[in-house]
Amino acid sequence: MSDLRELYQEVILDHSKHPRNYGHREPTNRDAKGHNPLCGDQLRIFALVEDGRIKDVTFEGRGCAISMASASMMTEMLKGRTEAEADEIFRRFHAVVTGEEEIGDDEAEQGEGGLDKLRVLAGVRDYPMRVKCATLAWHTLKSALDAKGAETVVTE
């Protein structure tokens, strides 16, 4: 059970039960759908991007605790960031949950806006079958930002 508490930390359970930025909030100018056929998770991401900056980002859908928490934490993390910053955070996040990179102890990571807030999701690296749950929202947002919104992102 102690290992599982690494995966299902209180923060994750809290975000999954009370997701932030949940529900389609107008105005938006980007959106994309994501689907994980393995577990049936489906979600939709909406974003308002102006002058290269993510002014707002919301999501709706249904899924497991990991995917809901990840989507919720992602919206908190990315709101107000530039698209270039979002790209880099996405890259780092992916590397962290797949075990390729660690979150550092320096000020850039630990400080306000640092990636450390996402550390709780790093537990999925021990559950390869669940990595897709954690990354679904991120892939979907990336698709929305890349203006491929008409496509459905599929992770399997």
Next chain:
Amino acid sequence: MTAAEPMNKAAFDIARVRADFPILAERVRGKRLAFLDSAASAQKPKQVIEAIVHTYTHEYANVHRGVHYLSERATVAYNAVRAKVQKLINARDENEIVFTSGTTDSINLVAQTFGRATLKAGDEVLVTEMEHHSNIVPWQMLRDEKGITLTVVPFRDDGSLDMDAFRAKLSEKTRLVAVTQVSNALGTINPVQEICRLAHAAGARVLVDGAQGIPHLHTDVQAMGADFYVFSGHKLYGPTGTGALWARAELLDAMPPWKGGGDMIRSVTFAHTDFAEPPHKFEAGTPNIAGVIGMGAGIDWFMALDHEGLDAHEEELLAYGTERLAEVPGLKMIGTAANKCAVMSFVLDYAHPHDIGTILDAEGVAVRTGHHCAQPVMEHFDIAATVRPSLGAYSCREDIDQLVAALGKVREMFG
């Protein structure tokens, strides 16, 4: 509950059955393994593992080709499996058995030969709402190619097939009914004998998908009255990549070949090829030799079981599991038909199936979570996925108890 365990009338020796499966002694995540995922694929008894090892160690060469010793040994062992399948399903003749790579391959074979050759625009193929994707998609592909109609017979909310709807949808346009013997997602046992009778009266052929049925039900294709029966070796304690199609000899005779190549011909010139007789006509290329021999060993193992005892054991275990799961707060069974076997699909109102699956796994309990390749079934209940514990011949009360205890951990975390 355990104290009230009834006397095992047929004295089914579950310990002896379990002893045949080396993997059941494995510890997973440091826990006793409660393997409740046999509907996805059954574990293999040592007899099957040994048959495959024996083949590659002592008797392996290509079949139907050389005159040398090893080729002859392999050919004899390989060919002998056809009679085992014939006996298993009580087919009239062993030449009515075509080896395939599994149920999916078998259904595609029927769609691409019988289907393509005989169905035309306006003809109907009737499937049920509870079919596995492998008994939907091949017919959809044929529909898009030939302009046939795919008609769906719904099931009732308890998971039983709506036979009134079946009768109503059956018409002179129906050319084929493709139905599963047992639903992999719900466990429902369909009245296939009655379906065959009604379909034949309407002039339609019937394909029965036996993937989930054959490990649990006595299957007699002649008594059933089906025209095509398909199943996979890996759900019947044999290796993956094996399976069979049974069809009446006259149907196989009339069906054109599908894949072309070696082993399915009588003679080849650039101008013309004479095809071999069934079943070889449908078995192009070097087959899965050791796999088929392994499937045969699985059938031998299965047929040697005390079936009266196995039936009683599985029935009692399903009842016990259903009763124990009913005690779990917030649990809803998906599929409660009176006539069902081996599957206990459910959802919890406070946790997603995938999270449940991960927590059960940490407790050593292996279950399938997801849509079980039966998305229309999920749609019927407006859910994305279920948790699906399923039983095999080696399943026991301890597995169920371990599952229910692990569900307590799920409640601790998510409830």
